[in-house]
Amino acid sequence: MPEINAKIVICDIEGTTTSISFVKDVLFPYAKLHLKDFLQTHWNEDVTKQIVADLINLPEYKDFETKPLNQTKDGLSPESVAEFAEYLMEKDLKLGPLKTLQGLIWNRAYIDKTIKGHIYEDVPNAFERWTKDGIKICIYSSGSVMAQKMLFGYSDFGDLMPFLTDYFDTAIGNKRESKSYTKIVQQLGTQSDNILFLTDITAEGEAAAEAGLQVIILKRPGNAPLTAEELKKYVVVENFDEIKIKNTCKV
Incomplete structure (x- = not known):
């Protein structure tokens, strides 16, 4: 050339x-597996609260058929947000707060050398x-x-x-x-x-x-x-x- x-x-x-396989076969499954644990552990932190607020309010949702984000009488829970985030990942949506959440989960894995x-x-x-x-x-x-x-x-x-x-x-x-x-x-x-x-x-x-x-x-x-x-x-x-x-x- x-x-x-x-x-x-x-x-x-x-x-x-x-490689595409690293992203699809390593990073994404790891994030899915640890969504609930991460949200439960960091639920009351400001960065998590911001991610949850952004996930709820993103205008991009209007362009897709999405199932509702389940809420109990006490409001949102780490489990319901984790389920919703996993659903969005399965739809392969390029959403900012979802990417931020994934990045925080991967961050821990890189630091403890679970992932390279x-x-x-x-x-x-x-x-x-x-x-x-x-x-x-x-x-x-x-x-x-x-x-x-x-x-x-x-x-x-x-x-x-x-x-x-x-x-x-x-x-x-x-x-x-x-x-x-x-x-x-x-x-x-x-x-x-x-x-x-x-x-x-x-x-x-x-x-x-x-x-x-x-x-x-x-x-x-x-x-x-x-x-x-x-x-x-x-x-x-x-x-x-x-x-x-x-x-x-x-x-």
């Missing part, structure tokens, strides 16, 4: 730096190479910023956070909407064509391209297959070793 001129690389996580963050082996070397070349590396994922930092901070390859400068989650916007990438460009303070976005999802790539970013699609094992049209439309690689970047951007 031709060498790309960029000063910033933004990486998706699932299917890009990290899976990172593809080509990623750390690429991070080091790009950083030496003066290229900033950022993360944009539907997972909370907290969960992102824990994944890279407690990875199979140790602490990779020194390579990362900025983190973005769905608080900035939906990953399949171009305006989200426009906001990121504004926050990073550069021109959109100075940024390379790496993802496994072509809908995200399309949104990023509409905002003026350069895009490469990752074709990792276990990722959704790409159509012939997608293979023709996008630059596609199988790992980060194939990505050659130089930084001669003037702005």
Whole structure:
């Protein structure tokens, strides 16, 4: 592939730096298993109260058929909120408070080394190479910023956070909407064509391209297959070793 001129690389996580199976077969089941215990243990803490309030009041619920959040005569309980959160996880909704709750549960698992963050082996070397070349590396994922930092901070390859400068989650916007990438460009303070976005999802790539970013699609094992049209439309690689970047951007 031709060498790309960029000063910033933004990486998706699932299917890009990290296997989809790790997220679906390790992280999500762990969060589901420990929802009730976490809520029971931390029920009276302010952060939990805020998460519960946000879960109840999110306007996104109006767009989905959701079962009601069960309440007793005494109000909500850790058990009912846990049941509701598990239901939302099964629907795979990208909701901020749900992601925050998951991140808090994973945080404990990373710290006590129950879980280590899976990172593809080509990623750390690429991070080091790009950083030496003066290229900033950022993360944009539907997972909370907290969960992102824990994944890279407690990875199979140790602490990779020194390579990362900025983190973005769905608080900035939906990953399949171009305006989200426009906001990121504004926050990073550069021109959109100075940024390379790496993802496994072509809908995200399309949104990023509409905002003026350069895009490469990752074709990792276990990722959704790409159509012939997608293979023709996008630059596609199988790992980060194939990505050659130089930084001669003037702005």
